[in-house]
Amino acid sequence: MPVKDWMPAVARAAASERKLKIGESLFRQGSKTVGLYEVLSGCVRLVRVDRAGHEAVLHVAGPGDTFAEASLFSAQYHCDAIASTNASVRLYPKRELLAALDKNPKAMKAFSSTLAHLVISLRTRIEQRNIRSARDRVRHFLVLNVGSDGRTVELRGALKDLAAELGLTHESLYRTLAELERSGDIRRKRGKITLSNPV
Amino acid sequence: MPVKDWMPAVARAAASERKLKIGESLFRQGSKTVGLYEVLSGCVRLVRVDRAGHEAVLHVAGPGDTFAEASLFSAQYHCDAIASTNASVRLYPKRELLAALDKNPKAMKAFSSTLAHLVISLRTRIEQRNIRSARDRVRHFLVLNVGSDGRTVELRGALKDLAAELGLTHESLYRTLAELERSGDIRRKRGKITLSNPV
DNA sequence: CGGCGTTTTGAGAGAGCTCAACATCGGTGG
DNA sequence: CCACCGATGTTGAGCTCTCTCAAAACGCCG
Numbered sequence: 025m026p027v028k029d030w031m032p033a034v035a036r037a038a039a040s041e042r043k044l045k046i047g048e049s050l051f052r053q054g055s056k057t058v059g060l061y062e063v064l065s066g067c068v069r070l071v072r073v074d075r076a077g078h079e080a081v082l083h084v085a086g087p088g089d090t091f092a093e094a095s096l097f098s099a100q101y102h103c104d105a106i107a108s109t110n111a112s113v114r115l116y117p118k119r120e121l122l123a124a125l126d127k128n129p130k131a132m133k134a135f136s137s138t139l140a141h142l143v144i145s146l147r148t149r150i151e152q153r154n155i156r157s158a159r160d161r162v163r164h165f166l167v168l169n170v171g172s173d174g175r176t177v178e179l180r181g182a183l184k185d186l187a188a189e190l191g192l193t194h195e196s197l198y199r200t201l202a203e204l205e206r207s208g209d210i211r212r213k214r215g216k217i218t219l220s221n222p223v
Numbered sequence: 224m225p226v227k228d229w230m231p232a233v234a235r236a237a238a239s240e241r242k243l244k245i246g247e248s249l250f251r252q253g254s255k256t257v258g259l260y261e262v263l264s265g266c267v268r269l270v271r272v273d274r275a276g277h278e279a280v281l282h283v284a285g286p287g288d289t290f291a292e293a294s295l296f297s298a299q300y301h302c303d304a305i306a307s308t309n310a311s312v313r314l315y316p317k318r319e320l321l322a323a324l325d326k327n328p329k330a331m332k333a334f335s336s337t338l339a340h341l342v343i344s345l346r347t348r349i350e351q352r353n354i355r356s357a358r359d360r361v362r363h364f365l366v367l368n369v370g371s372d373g374r375t376v377e378l379r380g381a382l383k384d385l386a387a388e389l390g391l392t393h394e395s396l397y398r399t400l401a402e403l404e405r406s407g408d409i410r411r412k413r414g415k416i417t418l419s420n421p422v
Numbered sequence: 423c424g425g426c427g428t429t430t431t432g433a434g435a436g437a438g439c440t441c442a443a444c445a446t447c448g449g450t451g452g
Numbered sequence: 453c454c455a456c457c458g459a460t461g462t463t464g465a466g467c468t469c470t471c472t473c474a475a476a477a478c479g480c481c482g
Binding site: 158193 | 437438439440
């Protein structure tokens, strides 16, 4: 559900905006939670960095998406938020938002619904990561991200970013896409991938 | 938060119980949602099965845990629930529970909090699946699951089940544990694993 | 004691990762 | 307008690690 449809006016009034340069971090894992964010433009990714220095991409939020929902019930952020492009975001401060939700059961319910759908999409991502084969993992992603025509996927950002989101090396993704194109399963055209045999 | 602490009396009154034999399924992906479950005894795992027939373990719920939270905001279950042991569960029917939550903002808030913490733990699981090395993935799991002494992990169920939960083959897990034991990083004793160098 | 599922170890193959070189594209400044 | 530069995209070769298939020891329960 779009944030506009449930965000209480009080919380909206208390919101502030901020611009981010590409690569800039909005918060880090362990830092104190200040509230919930909405992406106004650009893309922000949520990642965790393991000791080997690898980024695990947990989520990519685009315009209209919210992120850091769980921050309302946690004292610290549990991942890093980094701008994948130049971006602007709106912050709904935790204190005011929680107070407004307490007074507005309908909004609280909508917020719960948002969290519930987030849970479902996270589980889909776990399912994705369980697929070993690069080919199948890419196909899995494509099928789940086709647009309204049922066969075309619009890519947000670079293929390199997609590789990170899929948990593959960019080399592996390039090769896999090339193979899929050679075998006729997909067609590519600058930022778009079309499935030849939509499911 | 334990379900007892927030579950409205009305919903509790409407609950029913059910026993499951090991391997029995409680619901399947795509089946109509009937409500939220609590595990009374045994273990229930949530899985998705990909077309290759592999199970991706999304969650394992033990006594006191709830599962299928998102069902309240979805018409169909998005994964399978299968008993990993003989188990008994309690069903809080969707209709009555939603009605009770609507009338009880505090309970709704607690439910949101439960969802938020679920989101965090799911992201931790994604982080885990992003670790390629079996050794590191096992260590990651162990560190996150130590008991109150900070070094001992109590295993629920068989190592084979743990392997599935970690997204490894059981052979790989056995080998990895054997290596960790040989190198002195862990010690094993029937159902318990102790870290030699707790973090 | 017998049977079944778990645990363990072995050998081989496949697939993705790593390192490396190069091509291509987009933006910047002269 | 062109040259330059960095980031993205592409392809090659080799290696490592896990998966897979196989076989056997072990443990629990009837």
